[in-house]
Amino acid sequence: MGFFDFLTEEIAIDLGTANTLIIHNDKVVVDSPSIVAIDRTNNKIIAVGQEANQMQGKTHENIKTIRPLKDGVIADFNASEQMISMFIRNIPSLKKRFFTPSLRMVICIPSGITEVEMRAVRESAERVNGKEVYLIHEPMAAAIGIGIDIMQPKGNMIIDIGGGTTEIAVIALSGIVCDKSVKIAGDVFTNDIIYYMRTQHNLFIGERTAERVKISIGSAAEELENPPDDMSVQGRDLLTGKPKEIMISYREIHKALDKSIIRIEDSVMETLAQTPPELAADIYNTGVYLAGGGSMLRGLDKRLSQKTELPIFIAEDPLRAVVRGTGTVLKNIERYKSVLIK
Ligand SMILES: Nc1ncnc2c1ncn2[C@@H]1O[C@H](COP(=O)(O)OP(=O)(O)O)[C@@H](O)[C@H]1O
Ligand SMILES: [Mg+2]
Incomplete structure (x- = not known):
């Protein structure tokens, strides 16, 4: 323990393709969609997380939203770095500090990302004052978060x-x-629903609507013991061009996802x-x-x-298993040395 260790803060990050979660002092302090909104005219980030998510599908030509980690690879290095740094800088308990503390962090990354991408994540973390940066693979963090003695x-x-x-x-x-x-995974399920609605009902629906349908009535099984009620879905009629609504059952979503x-x-x-x-x-x-x-x-x-x-x-709480595991590793770095990516 060094003399200046009181200036070091510890954070655990689950850098997910859909959601980024951060634990600080045993609490989940960030739980946000991994999305950034960019002003195309000057390439500046105008929003991240929830705020950027709300702009999705509703942007005009001067704004674009991107999910920098969408397919488990880093599609846009600059955007992902800015996203990470904005999430960290917005942690309430760190924000009120007089000067930015140096950080010890464990970051969980999708297994599919390459060496180059890993290095990029590490460097991004170092640029936001990461003094000690450790990376861990997602399934390992998930296992630890589930409580398995790995x-x-x-x-x-x-x-x-x-x-x-x-x-x-x-x-x-x-x-x-x-x-x-x-x-x-989830994104493909969402796209399956969009495709199904278009081909079976001539209804063009957006991604956010499709995700809502998936979460509300999505089913992997043809028969469910506790079936959800049918759901109304709104979009644009592909034949007439008018806004339209139809009712959909979980059985149809099963067909879409099968x-x-x-x-x-x-x-x-x-x-x-x-x-x-x-x-x-x-x-x-x-x-x-x-x-x-x-x-x-x-x-x-x-x-x-x-x-x-x-x-x-x-x-x-399956959405938080990975960040829980990452948090456990952070608190017991010595014990878990062997699971960190070299
Ligand atoms: N109740 C639910 N039923 C089905 N899919 C869900 C549900 N809740 C969330 N999802 C989906 O889970 C995915 C996000 O999961 P998450 O574990 O956060 O992903 P990642 O680790 O890649 O960021 C999204 O595609 C979301 O639509
Ligand atoms: Mg994940």
Whole structure:
């Protein structure tokens, strides 16, 4: 412990493709969409997070909104750096400090990002006063957040269904034994709904509307035990050009999503098939854990359970499992040294 350590603050960041979360002093202080709004005329960022999210789909030619991490890769380095730095600078408990403290941070990144992108994230973090910056892979953070003892010689399977990617991983002895990152997750589900409405109902709907439909009545199963009520959906009639509303049931959304769910099922089966037998035996006994916002899709757990013939457990508060795990690592850096990315 150095003399100036009282000037150091610690933060844990889940840099998600859809949502960025930050823990500071054991509290979630940022929980915002990973979106930035940019003024095209001067390339300045005008909003991040919730505020930028509200502009989505409603911009004019001088404003654009981008999701810098959309497909699990960094689409725009500059925008992602500015987003990270604005989120950090807006943490209320740090904002009122007289001068910016130096930061010790653990950042969880999507598994699909490249070495170059990792370095970019690290450098961005250093530029916002990151004195010690550690990176960790998403499935590892999710496992720790779920409460799994990842250091044991025991296999555990985690499936994290986020916005841009689904990460499937088998973890044992503090390492990722086999994993798969597929670009079928929440965003694809949302697009499936847009496509379905257009082709089946001649209704053109926006992304935010489609996401609302997904969250309200989305289903991975044809039959649900507690079915949600039908929902009214508004958009533009593609034939007449007029605004229009129709009623939609969860069964239709199941049809819209089915192809994508099958692709997730296939990836899970492939990962299981690559799992060494001793670890497969462990997974047979303990089951599979789900995290990420996409895991809340109705009937998905049951469907995966039928496909794999394994028990499936959804993490408590699945949207926050990763940041919880990242926070745990931050508090026990020495203990978790081996899971940090070198
Ligand atoms: N109840 C829900 N049902 C289905 N999908 C959901 C639900 N809640 C959130 N989502 C979806 O989860 C995704 C975001 O999950 P998250 O774990 O935050 O992603 P990431 O880690 O990639 O940022 C979004 O696509 C969102 O639409
Ligand atoms: Mg995530």
